[in-house]
Amino acid sequence: MAYRETEMMRERKAQARQRIIECAWESVTTGGFRSARITQIASMAGVATGSIYRHFESREELFAEMFRLATQHEVDRVAQALTGPETAAQQLENALRLFAERALRAPTRAWALIAEPVDPKLDEERLVYRRAFARLFEGAIRDGVLDGSLPEQNARLASTSLVGAIAESLIGPLAQASPEPCEAADLKPNELVDAIMQFCMQGLTGTRSQP
Amino acid sequence: MAYRETEMMRERKAQARQRIIECAWESVTTGGFRSARITQIASMAGVATGSIYRHFESREELFAEMFRLATQHEVDRVAQALTGPETAAQQLENALRLFAERALRAPTRAWALIAEPVDPKLDEERLVYRRAFARLFEGAIRDGVLDGSLPEQNARLASTSLVGAIAESLIGPLAQASPEPCEAADLKPNELVDAIMQFCMQGLTGTRSQP
């Protein structure tokens, strides 16, 4: 017999796979799932169209995998903000702010992650993404209730509402085109974030901040 | 010469047009824009495929028109709730609750109206829809600030956040399949609505309700 997959080959394939995912992500970040073409991704990655299918079952599968990775990255970022010496409420505010700012900085990406619908497989992944965030925020809210920085409440629902309020505030205005982001409510980006945060924190604490 | 469009014919055409829109709406309500096929809509309406194009420039155009009508209907419903003898804050709560309940009762329709992306023409219409709601809620918030039932705040942004919080809370969990709606946060539908409303009203008033 001859040819047994060697370490070098495994490595090389893994790299190609990685490259494909990265290009897919770039394509999605630029124009959303809708306009991401397999053909174009292939040529970006410097491989033939058919080669994509050596690495992924289908277009769906490629996007699902890509989504999984991007999502994990984003969740990790936000999770980081949920550690530190501050009160849980303060940590949560930081995390929410980070979430909002990141979304605002890359609207097309945010849209793709949060809302753009593609196909059932992707929706499934998105659900996981949502749950990951929900769980994150939910935990922080529970902590806040324990350390007294937040009042008693339904943590699960509050966390969902938070994500929703932020996403809508950012994405609603930003969904269409990315060229001239943000003019929602006639505010500058950071003012927008501030205002969103005020609403969210009031919703959580039931206490007026900065009257 | 002969044949000049008569009243009866005009009527008949208008009816067909109406029927087509209704069937399109039913189709969208059932499976979302994505799965609404012109062919199927035609057969539902009892006309030939080609006849659709006697009434509408294109698929896009049909959906846009349909969307416009559905939207108007929905907005009118909610606007109704914003009249009455109660404080503006109370009216707003009623309106929000109505919005949430209606969405909860027909998740696929709500999804189609609020979030499902289709094409640029539709997105434009959706923007109008969002603005209509925003304006509605915004006005109510302004009134609330005036009559003292709500504290000073950025009405525009608060209204956006409200729509977002509600939409996410409802649609996030309900987006996928309509068969078994609602088990979000392990709550029954009306409990879900109650919890959302609490969050929203706290966000608006900065006051803890039902501690």
Add this chain to the structure above:
DNA sequence: GAAAGGAGTGAATCACGATTCATTTGTTGT
């Protein structure tokens, strides 16, 4: 260096649905 596979290629195929258009079926006025 030659056999034995695996990996890569990309033009051809296929699927799917919107749209068209030659033809048929009314409708109207005389």
Add this chain to the structure above:
DNA sequence: ACAACAAATGAATCGTGATTCACTCCTTTC
């Protein structure tokens, strides 16, 4: 009843883009 025209039809066409596959190119092993 007939001319003149509009409306309706739906099978055929077209466009788009994912997916395939017969073939070539590389690696590995002996």
